[in-house]
Structure formats: C-alpha cells, structure tokens
Amino acid sequence: QVQLVQSGAEVKQPGASVKVSCKASGYTFTNYYIHWVRQAPGQGLEWMGINNPSGDSTIYAQKFQGRVTMTKDTSTSTFYMELNSLRSDDTAVYYCTRGFCGRTSCYMEVGLYWGQGTLVTVSS
C-alpha cells in the first residue's frame, strides 16, 4: 500500500533552515509528483510547491520562491523540502502529498495520499 512517512518534529531558531523528509513506499517512486502543503496552527491549508521526480522539475508557490528547495533522492525513494530564513510565522505542520491514477486519467495534483505531517516550530 502507498505510504508517505515524514521525518519527526523540529524546533528551529529564527533565521535557521529546516529540511523535512518524506519517504515514499508502495509504488514506483518516479511515477507520481509530490507536493508540499503546510498548515499554521488554527489556520488553513497552504500549497508550497510540487516536485516531479521523473523530470526532476519543481514549481514553487510565489510566496516561497527563493526560500524553499524541493529535492529528491531516488536511491532511497525520499523527497525533501528545505525552507530557509525561518520566521516565527513559518511555525506549522508540513505535509507531503501525492495524487493518483484512475482507469483512464491521472490526477497528479490532488492529494489522495498524505504523510502524517511534520511540526516545525520556529522560536527563539
């Protein structure tokens, strides 16, 4: 079965960087995009960007351009999201998520499968 298992909670100081991992299993790693979504405490969902592992391309939300990097390690079937220059308002749960293919079409951008979430706390 498809599983996305994320790394554990992190506490960082303002100005630092954080790198969250998302280990994929149960499917062919390069067949599906992974995108990253975050949720600040008590707030809504915020899309951060998407990583296409087969073409090695990424698209980032404008808000995070220049501050986020999404990468992958094919040898370990793991995706990474690194966010730099952390601020207190980056405190959030960060999720990785993946789409699916039906009988006739693929829906790469919807989130059918989700990681368990990683809480990143930015505090001095």
Next chain:
Amino acid sequence: EIVLTQSPGTLSLSPGERATLSCRASESVSSSSLAWYQQRPGQAPRLLIFGASSRATGIPDRFSGSGSGTDFTLIISRLEPEDFAVYYCQQYGSSLLTFGGGTKVDIK
C-alpha cells in the same frame, strides 16, 4: 494565482441536515480542476471530490460536488456525526495550486 473564496466561514447545523458549501474562484478554473477535502482535528486532509464532481474511492454518496468556471459547490445531503469538520476546496487547473480558506461545519 487563482484565489479561492469559501463561504460561509462557519456552518452550524444539526445531524441529518443538509450542508451546502461554496467555493468561488477569482478566475475560471480550467477543466473543472477543483477538489474538495475534509479535515478533522489532528488529522491530515482527506480527499472527497476531484474533477469538481467525482467522488474519491470510499467516499459516501451523501457527498456530492458540482460547478464549473468560477463557482463550485459541495453538498452533504444528510450530516452524520463524523461529518462535522473543516472543508477545503483546492484548484489545480493552473500550475500554481491554491486552497480556499475553509468552511467549518459544526454542530448546532
């Protein structure tokens, strides 16, 4: 980027009642590329609807989605106790995906 506005912000209803949730886009969403998610406290979001009106696997038929262009609707025909949660719409018709701000359905 496409901005999605959900209304109402909170919907207070009783079990068995019908819930109607709205999602309006700032510009037309191509190919009805709109999804709905349910999120319960402490859980990851759960995909309910994709393609504006197709239910994801395992989603009960009391959930239905409709709409096109800039106006989309999620209807829960008869609320069950487990349906009291927050609901988000998401558009994926452009390369920059966006979510709506959410509608909380709570118990009246």
